[in-house]
Amino acid sequence: MNLLIELLAFAVAIGVLVVVHEYGHYSVARLCGVKVLRFSIGFGKPLVQWVSPKTGTEWTIAALPLGGYVKMLDEREAGAPIPPEALPHAFNRQHVAKRFAIVAAGPVANFILAIALFAVVFATGVSEPAAIVAAPTPNTAAALAGFDGGETVVGVRNPDGGSSEPVRSWSDLRWKLLGAAFDHRRVILSAKDSHGTSDFPLDLRDVAEKDVDDDFMSHLGFEPGGGKLIVAGVQPGSAAQHAGLAAGDRLVSIDGKPTDNATAFIAYVKTHAGTAITLQVERGGDAQQAGKTEAIHVVPLAQRDDTTGESIGRIGAELATQVPSIEVRYGPLESLQLGAHRTWDLAAYSVRMFGRMITGEASLKNLSGPVTIADYAGKSARLGPSAFLSFLALVSISLGVLNLLPIPVLDGGHLLYYLVEAATGKAVSDRWQLVLQRAGLACIVALSAIALFNDLARLIHF
Known part of the structure; x- marks a missing residue:
């Protein structure tokens, strides 16, 4: 069932984002007087086709839905000579400013969609953890x-x-x-x-x-606080089980210090391997003992940390933090402003992160592929409409930023050509475009391979 939800959510997400992106190209092309021959959602063999009697555009839904394209009238791609009366409507005959606007319209449409989605989320209200700070780890x-x-x-x-x-x-x-x-x-x-x-x-x-x-x-050192730290489960044979902890118990304090956050609790336990600690526990699993508080003494077992190789303390309890939440809702105009602000922040963050991955200041592990996107699509869909709309907005921004990168074969590469043409008065030669296109394709293949590797690494934990 979870797999089905993930696949459906992924299909909806990709479908919406592709349609919006390509419709950006399509609508501006029509405004600029360019003839659009085909609007295709997906690649490969067409499953559904129809031709608009008004515009003559062929609308297609293809077998492979991971993408799409808008095919415009262009002398460089025409298989047969274009009639003279149709030449003014060819893409390559347009002024460089119009070509720039048509190509830029796709990513811009993605940003506009993100603003609208965030605005809807802010306007309808979303439940979020309150900005209450838990007791921080020392020296953070x-x-x-x-x-x-x-x-x-x-x-x-x-x-x-x-x-x-x-x-x-x-x-x-x-x-x-x-x-x-x-x-x-x-x-x-x-x-x-x-x-x-x-x-x-x-x-x-x-x-x-x-x-x-x-x-x-x-x-x-910031973790949500002000809530309840609950024992979600106890591992058989663990120190927690021997001490008498049970699922549903609320951890009130550790060695006399109030605790309401799993991260700080775990950090404290790690530093007390082999040393008895006292937990103040409010019973919750047993109806007869519910609400009662008692002291439990537990000795964390020393285990080797797989990451650092050091010996740390563990009690073998699964924890869950129940934090206070608030309903955050804004007016229509403020929601739109916040949507634009959030979109700008995320786009700037994406550009900075990508730049730092290129320079080696950030790990390439931050790249994600279709497997991770599908996973998060399913998770956000199960969380509710607000979470899924926020996820759609995030991926839409990522798609817009990716397409604006100055890599040939992407929209950003074509925009770079047009900037050179506007500055020099001469179009980039077909020979150079072919060379750069091959280099750009190699970059895209490399990025896709890294993203897929990261997906597999997250999936099988290697």
Whole structure:
């Protein structure tokens, strides 16, 4: 069933994104007076075909739905001479500005779609974790900033002045800190607790490039807090089972320190291999004991860490964090503005990340292929409409950015040709275009191979 959901979600995602991208090319081509011969969704053998009596465009749905194309009237591709009356409608006869606009329209359509999707999500409301900070791991950026745990971040501002930007949710906080880390700058977080509102200076100037990834917030010591740390399962024969822990138990404290976050709890256990720790536990699995709190003593077993090779402590319990969530909703105009802002931030992040992968400052493991996309499509679809729309927006931005890269065979490569033509007054020769096209195709094949390898590595964990 999960596989079916993933395949259907993947098909819908790819179908929507391809149609929007190609319709961008199509609509601007029509506005510029260019004759469009075919609008195809997919490649290979046509499954469905029909011809518009108004425009004469052949609309096609092909057997292989991973992509699509718009074929325009062009003397360079025509199999037979084009009638003189049709020449003004040929793509190659258009001014360079029109050709530029037609090619750029595809990626632009993807960005417009992302803005619209994000705006819908913001306007209809989405449930997100509240921006409550859990007790940070010692010596992390959050700990050095002064966070003890339990504070709710409400704003972020530049230490050099300027107005404070509100922080409405955990994802909102993450995006603001991600932008500051990329710019290697300091920020001041305003957070409130039972004592009032205080400022926490956070220095992100020395954040390593390798740390700007999916675990970015964890590297800084920020984890969602204010919730409940629940035992989701206990491994047979483990220290947790021998101590009496059971699924459904709530972990209240560890050695007298309140705990509401799995990351900090695990980090503490790792440093106490062979040493007894005391857990304050609120029973939840047994109806007769529900709500009762008791102390449990457990000795973490020393095990070898597969990553570092060091001996660490483990108790053999699966943990789940139940954090407070809030309903985030905005007005129509603000939703549109936030959608544009989020799209710009994600596009800039993608460009920066790709540039750093080229220079070796970021790992090529960040590239993902169709397997990972299908996996996330299925997961987001199961989470609900808001998550799936956000996923669609993210992939649409990635598609737009990818197509704008100055690689021949992509839209960005053609745009580069037109910029050269506009600057020199001469079109790039067919010979050079052929040479660059082969080089661009090699780049695309290499990127696809790396992405597929990363997909397989994630799938079989090698």
